[in-house]
Amino acid sequence: MSDKEADLIKTIAVLTRKAQRERSARLEAEKLLNQKSRELYFAKQEVEASLFSIQEKSDQDTALIGLKSNLESILLEFNQNFLQQPLSNDLLQSLMDTLAKLKHVESSQLVFKNEQKTSHQANFSAGTFTQWAPHNKGQTTDSEYPQRQLIVKIGENQHTLGSLYINLSVPNNWLSTIEKQLFLFSNMISAAYQRQVLLDKTLAQKTRAEQSERSTKDFVAMINHELRTPLNGLLGNTELMIETRLSDYQEKLIKNMVQSGELLKVIINDLLDISKINAGMLELNEVAFSTLELTNAIQNTFAPQAAEKGLAFDFEIDPKTPENLSGDPDRIKQIFVNLIGNAIKFTDKGKISIKIDWHESSFRFVISDTGCGIPKEHLANLFDPFTQVNNRSNRLYEGTGLGLTICKLLVNEMLGQIALESQPDKGSSFTVTLPLAVTQAQQISQPAEFNYTDFDSLTVLVVEDSHINQTLIKMMLAKFNIPPFVVDNGQEAIDFLSDTEVDIVFMDCRMPVVDGFQATRELRKQNYTNPIIALTAGTTSTEIEQCKQCGMDDIVCKPYKIADLKAILMKWNPLN
Structure with missing residues (x-):
């Protein structure tokens, strides 16, 4: 093999190893890329799940805060209503209606125990009622949350007045927060109920006290009349007897009678005064x-x-x-x-x-x-x-x-x-x-010279049911050469004056058939204008005002004396 071929083979071997290394690196990179892509995917899934959970919790918290805020607003509104108004069926029913209209609240019910002594009804309810489920069991409804029930007792000091029931569809973790709010409603209702019971009791006591006061005043007025009327006969007759021809022995007896009568008058006045003061009539x-x-x-x-x-x-x-x-x-x-x-x-x-x-x-x-x-x-x-x-x-x-x-x-x-x-x-x-x-000095007019003949032409009607007092006033008026007409009650006076004219009427106040007040009112309705003088045992300003309101012109209080009649005759004599 030539050197060129050897070099070529060596070069191919180097390039082959380099290609293998690059391929291995690429495969490793692709593997790493795939791994990181999976990790990134799973991380994104976790982030999205966390964001969803956070958003869901945020929405729940917002809804809970909204429900809590609405409950607090209702609490403030009705707390003021309960303070400003008497506790009534309408007010309690309005509270239940308002609670039942809240989002997440299906129904509300307020139940008082049957043994409560109250004029209010025992049951107030609003909303749609279904079978309520305990806290740990949900009941399927159209709401996204199961329906649950909260019960809060109403009362204090181990004395239960009743219960407040709320049927609502909320997450389980809301219940403790809502329950705390409902305890505030319970305290509000309990306080209003107790306050109303106290108010009812106070008003009942006030009514009884007013009835007792009226009864006492009526009794004092009655006993005042019943005591002073015979006393008038006693003292008036002794005054007349003193002016008659008496033996020394009779004069002594009459003097003893006068002293005893005056002492009796003092005692009666003291007893009536203390009764008036205690009855608030002074x-x-x-x-x-x-x-x-x-x-x-x-x-x-x-x-x-x-x-x-x-x-x-x-x-x-x-x-x-x-x-x-x-x-x-x-x-x-x-x-x-x-x-x-x-x-x-x-x-x-x-x-x-x-x-x-x-x-x-x-x-x-x-x-x-x-x-x-x-x-x-x-x-x-x-x-x-x-x-x-x-x-x-x-x-x-x-x-x-x-x-x-x-x-x-x-x-x-x-x-x-x-x-x-x-x-x-x-x-x-x-x-x-x-x-x-x-004060400044008052101008006091001097009384005119008095002569019995001034009354010779006066005609007088006496309206008096007591025959003793009839005789007494007739004898006293005889001192002024006045022979009065006499009738026994107010109705007879009305009948008599319908066709007989008199100058002055002496009118007893308390009489059978028609009393002096009613008779005077009837006479004034008939346009009777002559003076009507009250003969009364009443001595309080209220009783005197009653005489004036019915149309009487003046008053002679029992027991009266000849001088009292003289002063009235001089004052109301039409010749004057």
Whole structure:
């Protein structure tokens, strides 16, 4: 073999090996490419699967957040409704309807236990009801999720009022979040329910209290009439008897009757006053009044009583005291009367002292005595009702023990203060301070000269069902040369006045058949314009206002005296 051939063979061998190496490298590269392509494919599949999972979870989370947000909005809305409105069937049903309209919620139901004492119905429901499945079992529905049930108890302190049921189609992992929201609904319903029960109870108590108050006021008004009507006959007849010719023995008996009648009047007034105060019927009548007239009346009333017991009666009024004040002079006088009356009653020797002044923009009076005094241990409860230092059957002094209680209550009503200082065997001192407004002097007209003949031509009708009081007022009017017409009830008065003209009508308020209020209203409807004067035992402003509202022109309160009738006749005499 020649050298050329040998070189050629060698070159072919080298090229062949090179070709083999390149082919092997290409096959290896293709193999690696195939491997990497498979790896890339599988990696892409995993990425796509992860992205799908993330998107699905994101969608679920968004849906859950949306459902949670909707539940919170409903919770806020109905929480305000429950606070602003009474708990009602419509409100509870509206809550169930709103819950059932939520996406993923198939139905809702609120069930109260049968034993709940409530006016509300026991069952509220909304939505489409199917057989509910427990948490761990799904029921196939048109929804992409199985249908599940959540039950939340309503109540607290181990006292279950009922249950809230929600039927919904959601993933299992949503249930704990939704359940927490439903617990808030449970608390809201429970609080509203308990609040409504408390409100119902409070309203029922208020209704009972109002009924009791009305009954008490009606009873006080009735007993006021029933006590004052016979008292009117007793005191009126004794007043008439005093003016007749009597033997010394008869005069003594009549004087005893007058004293007993006046004591009975005080006791009745005290009992009725305390009843009115407790029933909330006490009303102050604030008017301008003269302090001089008030104090003169007090002095003229009690100076003779003190003198009769041999007691000195010192009465002092500071010149700086305003001449005219605004307040209820009758109630202020009642305080004076009770305190001075007690001072005289419990003082056997020495003196009674009354000092009146103007202190720190208040009307102040101090009533002192040198009587038996009060032990220190009794001072604290002396203003309690029916309290006396000696309540034994052998006590020296008579009375109900209501006078100081009434004084205290009246002072409180006037926003004032009452204080007591006392020592046994040395006496007592009561200080009353009333914040009253200073007013201008009032022009007071002087009464005209009175002559019985001024009433000779007056015609009067008396409407009164009590025959005793009929006789009494006839005899009192006879003092003024007036023979009145008399009928027994309001219907007879209406019939009588339909064809008979009179100048003045005295109308009792409480009578059988037709009472005075109804009769007066009927007369005013018939355009009867002459004065109608109420004869009433009612003394509260409410009862007096009732007289005015029905059309009565004026009032004479029982028990009345001849002077009271005289004042009314002079005021309403058409000749004046």
